[in-house]
Amino acid sequence: MPTGAQELADIARGPSNAPLDAPSIEAIAQGLKAYRRSAAPSLGPLKLVIDGKARPFYQAIADPKVPFARVEVALEAAPPASDWVFLRPFSRILLAGDGSAEVHPPSGPKERVIARWLPREGWRHPGHRPSGRLPTPSGLPTAIREGGFLPFGAALEIYASEERWRYEIDLLDGRLLADPRAGRYPKAARVRWPSRAAWSLDRLIARSNLAPDDARLLEAVAEIEPGARSDLGGPTQPGRDVQGLERLAARHLVEADPATGRWQIVPEALGGGTRAPAPRRAPAPARGLQESVRGLLAEADARATCPMCGDAFAPGGHGLLCDRCQREVLGAPSS
Numbered sequence: 115m116p117t118g119a120q121e122l123a124d125i126a127r128g129p130s131n132a133p134l135d136a137p138s139i140e141a142i143a144q145g146l147k148a149y150r151r152s153a154a155p156s157l158g159p160l161k162l163v164i165d166g167k168a169r170p171f172y173q174a175i176a177d178p179k180v181p182f183a184r185v186e187v188a189l190e191a192a193p194p195a196s197d198w199v200f201l202r203p204f205s206r207i208l209l210a211g212d213g214s215a216e217v218h219p220p221s222g223p224k225e226r227v228i229a230r231w232l233p234r235e236g237w238r239h240p241g242h243r244p245s246g247r248l249p250t251p252s253g254l255p256t257a258i259r260e261g262g263f264l265p266f267g268a269a270l271e272i273y274a275s276e277e278r279w280r281y282e283i284d285l286l287d288g289r290l291l292a293d294p295r296a297g298r299y300p301k302a303a304r305v306r307w308p309s310r311a312a313w314s315l316d317r318l319i320a321r322s323n324l325a326p327d328d329a330r331l332l333e334a335v336a337e338i339e340p341g342a343r344s345d346l347g348g349p350t351q352p353g354r355d356v357q358g359l360e361r362l363a364a365r366h367l368v369e370a371d372p373a374t375g376r377w378q379i380v381p382e383a384l385g386g387g388t389r390a391p392a393p394r395r396a397p398a399p400a401r402g403l404q405e406s407v408r409g410l411l412a413e414a415d416a417r418a419t420c421p422m423c424g425d426a427f428a429p430g431g432h433g434l435l436c437d438r439c440q441r442e443v444l445g446a447p448s449s
């Protein structure tokens with residue numbers, strides 16, 4: 115059942131839990147209309163089982179006693195294989211409140227993963243200060259209940275053993291949305307981001323508090339092979355989304371790749387908080403496209419921190435979690 119503007123206005127609170135004022139109610143209604151007009155095509159309805167009961171996301175938010183300790187996200191029907199394109203097929207995903215999770219593929223064994231939300235379109239009160247973090251499955255409801263913030267859609271980031279997958283989810287109508295890269299780029303152009311490196315990228319996006327379209331643009335720059343995204347051009351060869359890319363460049367998030375002249379993520383932007391920024395590299399001699407992508411992934415990997423505790427990794431490891439969290443959260447590594 116779709117969630118309407120009135121229902122949202124009844125749930126929403128201003129910052130510090132104050133009652134909503136009339137301009138905020140109007141902003142929610144307008145934002146909702148814009149979201150429904152522009153959201154990506156649906157791949158199918160989702161059934162959400164939140165703490166044992168099937169119910170819409172915002173119905174559970176409205177009940178402060180629901181902890182979101184265990185959330186099942188299940189597809190009511192499998193989309194045709196051709197619709198998945200950039201996404202790994204699943205039948206259901208079980209999210210524990212702390213972010214440990216299980217993905218059940220349509221066939222074959224389940225996989226233990228780490229999950230985080232990245233809020234996308236929604237309403238923010240002008241006085242709301244975004245956390246700049248990727249909330250856990252129970253952290254997102256807490257942030258909404260604190261007031262000033264209502265996500266209409268969110269990306270569910272799944273950090274699996276081999277790579278990170280991102281599912282765009284409509285939280286209002288409970289739908290899985292098509293990946294924004296589908297139909298625009300060939301599937302073969304997808305850059306695989308191993309989970310640790312992807313965690314650096316996703317944290318960069320979260321703390322930059324980008325408008326959702328700019329965040330997706332940054333993701334396209336990072337996750338599509340440079341040779342396949344000539345539509346995005348470069349600083350000297352403007353392509354699509356010129357203004358969005360210039361906004362990202364002005365914030366030092368993208369720059370010209372010395373190898374290709376095309377936009378690339380600024381590697382130094384991937385470092386976050388716990389380490390001193392790496393010294394600025396001298397402009398690299400022209401390398402192949404593959405080399406520049408590999409260099410960026412290595413840079414992101416070197417700057418990753420443990421997604422559960424935030425500690426820096428011991429040198430030489432490649433797991434998604436530090437050794438301690440690996441034992442506590444995922445149990446012994448499965449062989």
Ligand SMILES: [Zn+2]
Pocket residue numbers: 420421422423424425435436437438439440
């Ligand atoms: Zn840890």
